[in-house]
Amino acid sequence: MKFSLLTYNIHKGIGNDGLYKLDRTIEIIKSTNADFILLQEVDRYAPRSKKEDTPQIIANELGMYYSVGMNVKLKKGEYGNATLS
DSSP states (O other): OOOOEEEEEOOGBBBBTTTTTTHHHHHHHHTTSSSEEEEEEEEESOGGGGGGGGHHHHHHTTOEEEEEEEEEESSSOOOEEEEEE
16 A cells, blocks of 8 residues: 655745735645655644644645644744644
């Protein structure tokens, strides 16, 4: 059995245009059809990402389980890495 792995720095859901559009990031991830996803720079409750729990939203949209490791505390919110399967 073969599995596919995606590793992706989502830059907090902010694109090259400087706008936070998590749905755009989710569509890119969906297009890969990966079985396991390793995400870097995911936000939780940070103002720059509308105070959303981005790893939870992504996992829910993909119908996957997730685990997070937050490694940077911000004045409001935090960010780190997420693993989805």
